[in-house]
Amino acid sequence: MEIAALLIIPIATAAAVAALGRWLLPGAFRYVLPVAIAAGFAAGCFLFPDRLPLIAERYWHWLPYVALIAAVFGAVTAARGERAYDLPFWLLVLGFIAAWLIVPRYPDLKPSRPWSLLLVTTYLAGITWLLTQLPERLRGRLFLAILTLTALATTVLVTAEVSLRIGTVALRGPLAMLGCQLVPRLFAKSNWDQIPRELLGVISVFAILAGGSAYIGAVELSSPHWLLLVVPAAPLVLWLFAFGPLSRLKGATSIIAQLVAVALVPLAIVLWIFLHAEPDEWG
Numbered sequence: 705m706e707i708a709a710l711l712i713i714p715i716a717t718a719a720a721v722a723a724l725g726r727w728l729l730p731g732a733f734r735y736v737l738p739v740a741i742a743a744g745f746a747a748g749c750f751l752f753p754d755r756l757p758l759i760a761e762r763y764w765h766w767l768p769y770v771a772l773i774a775a776v777f778g779a780v781t782a783a784r785g786e787r788a789y790d791l792p793f794w795l796l797v798l799g800f801i802a803a804w805l806i807v808p809r810y811p812d813l814k815p816s817r818p819w820s821l822l823l824v825t826t827y828l829a830g831i832t833w834l835l836t837q838l839p840e841r842l843r844g845r846l847f848l849a850i851l852t853l854t855a856l857a858t859t860v861l862v863t864a865e866v867s868l869r870i871g872t873v874a875l876r877g878p879l880a881m882l883g884c885q886l887v888p889r890l891f892a893k894s895n896w897d898q899i900p901r902e903l904l905g906v907i908s909v910f911a912i913l914a915g916g917s918a919y920i921g922a923v924e925l926s927s928p929h930w931l932l933l934v935v936p937a938a939p940l941v942l943w944l945f946a947f948g949p950l951s952r953l954k955g956a957t958s959i960i961a962q963l964v965a966v967a968l969v970p971l972a973i974v975l976w977i978f979l980h981a982e983p984d985e986w987g
Contacts, residue, residue, distance in 0.1 A: 706753035713751050714876040718744025718883030738778035738905035742771040744880025764920040766805035773801055774912040778905030786836045799829035806916050824919055831937055832911040840900035842942050846959055848903055850939055850966050852881040855914040857970040858935045862921035865929055874917035931973050938969035
C-alpha cells in the first residue's frame with residue numbers, strides 16, 4: 705500500500721492538474737505544465753506515505769516549496785521566451801532562493817555556506833539557462849522524456865549512494881513528470897510546434913528538483929559525493945546535436961543517439977563510483 709501510494713500520488717496529482725489545465729486554459733498551457741509537476745511533487749511529499757513536515761525541520765525538507773517557487777519562475781520563463789534579455793537575471797534569482805533554502809547551515813560545511821550559496825546558485829541557474837538555449841528542434845516531446853529519465857537516474861544514484869529517505873523524496877520528481885506525459889492528447893500532433901515553448905517552464909522545475917536533490921545527496925554524508933552533481937547536467941550533452949554531423953541525424957537514429965548520449969553520463973558516474981569503491985565489512 706505504501707509503495708502504491710508513493711508511486712500513484714505524484715503521478716495522479718500531476719496528471720490531474722495538467723489535464724485540468726489543458727481543458728480550462730488551452731491557450732495558456734505553458735503556464736500549467738510546471739505547476740502540474742511541482743504540485744505532483746509537493747502532494748507526494750506531504751501526503752501518505754513517509755510524509756515530510758509542513759514546516760521544514762531540515763534543509764532538504766524545503767525541496768517541495770522550492771519546486772513550487774520554481775514553477776512560478778518557470779511560468780514566467782515560458783511567457784517571456786528563451787531570448788528574453790533579463791532571463792539570466794531571473795534564473796540567478798531562482799537559483800539563489802533555492803540555494804538559500806537547501807544549503808545547510810552546518811558550521812563545518814565545506815565549502816562554507818557563503819561559498820556554497822554562490823556555487824549552488826551558479827550551478828542551478830547554469831543548467832537551467834543552458835537547457836533553455838537549446839535549439840527548438842531539440843526541445844520536443846523527446847526532451848521531456850530525457851529530463852524525466854535524468855531525474856530518475858539522479859534519484860537512483862542518490863538512493864544507492866546516500867540515503868533511501870532522501871531518495872524516495874527525490875523520486876516524486878520524475879514520477880510527477882511522468883504523470884504529465886500520461887495525459888491523453890497532452891502533446892497532440894497538432895500542437896507539436898508549440899511544445900518547445902511549453903517545455904520552457906518545465907526546465908526550471910527539473911533543474912531545481914534534480915539539481916537540488918543531487919546537491920542534497922552530495923552534502924548529506926561526511927565525505928561529500930560531488931560527482932552526483934554531474935548527473936542532472938546530463939541533458940546538456942544534447943548541445944552535441946545542435947551543430948556538426950550529429951545535427952543532421954533524423955528520425956529514429958536521432959532519437960536513439962540522443963538517448964544513448966545522455967545515458968552515458970550517469971552510466972559513467974556509476975562506473976567511476978564502482979571502480980573507486982572500497983570494500984567494507986559487508987564486502
